[in-house]
Amino acid sequence: TQLLEQSPQFLSIQEGENLTVYCNSSSVFSSLQWYRQEPGEGPVLLVTVVTGGEVKKLKRLTFQFGDARKDSSLHITAAQPGDTGLYLCAGEGTSYGKLTFGQGTILTVHP
Amino acid sequence: DAGITQSPRYKITETGRQVTLMCHQTWSHSYMFWYRQDLGHGLRLIYYSAAADITDKGEVPDGYVVSRSKTENFPLTLESATRSQTSVYFCASTPDEGRDQPQHFGDGTRLSIL
Numbered sequence: 067t068q069l070l071e072q073s074p075q076f077l078s079i080q081e082g083e084n085l086t087v088y089c090n091s092s093s094v095f096s097s098l099q100w101y102r103q104e105p106g107e108g109p110v111l112l113v114t115v116v117t118g119g120e121v122k123k124l125k126r127l128t129f130q131f132g133d134a135r136k137d138s139s140l141h142i143t144a145a146q147p148g149d150t151g152l153y154l155c156a157g158e159g160t161s162y163g164k165l166t167f168g169q170g171t172i173l174t175v176h177p
Numbered sequence: 178d179a180g181i182t183q184s185p186r187y188k189i190t191e192t193g194r195q196v197t198l199m200c201h202q203t204w205s206h207s208y209m210f211w212y213r214q215d216l217g218h219g220l221r222l223i224y225y226s227a228a229a230d231i232t233d234k235g236e237v238p239d240g241y242v243v244s245r246s247k248t249e250n251f252p253l254t255l256e257s258a259t260r261s262q263t264s265v266y267f268c269a270s271t272p273d274e275g276r277d278q279p280q281h282f283g284d285g286t287r288l289s290i291l
């Protein structure tokens with residue numbers, strides 16, 4: 067069974083601060099996806115990283131896939147209240163189409 | 178409108194009762210999934226389906242039954258509900274277009290079992 071350990075589980079910060087969320091595993095994944103979920107809605111894809119060492123930027127969000135494709139991080143620069151939500155990492159492993167999700171990080175950004 | 182729809186959005190039932198959660202997608206995606214979401218556990222896969230009439234167990238299948246007679250529908254049944262099955266349930270779909278495809282989620286069903 068492939069596991070993804072996501073940390074921290076909760077993050078409460080002030081507007082303008084930077085933060086990083088981590089996703090770690092002992093297993094290799096073919097890709098790593100990051101989702102964001104708002105209350106009362108399903109998760110929505112933010113980005114997919116596929117190549118070891120890959121870095122993708124989405125405005126103030128930077129996603130990195132580890133060289134060995136076992137870990138990933140999400141960095142948010144100058145967080146804003148609109149960034150508040152649940153962030154989930156998910157890895158696709160050996161089983162086609164199936165994702166293993168991390169536990170999620172609940173981010174609250176205070177004005 | 179195209180998309181993935183779950184019904185009902187909210188359901189309250191009693192232990193021992195049978196309850197069915199519905200999921201319908203209009204994209205003709207091959208793959209469909211059922212997850213449960215509980216605090217501290219993220220999303221855990223219950224069952225998935227690669228195509229009509231093909232289903233397989235996920236991480237937490239006990240107490241659940243699925244069927245997929247048509248590509249667009251993937252109902253999830255709790256045959257005899259227990260309190261531990263109180264959760265938010267999400268259905269998702271993804272096309273069979275190679276690896277690394279995103280999953281598209283419904284808005285969930287919040288199920289409470291008393």
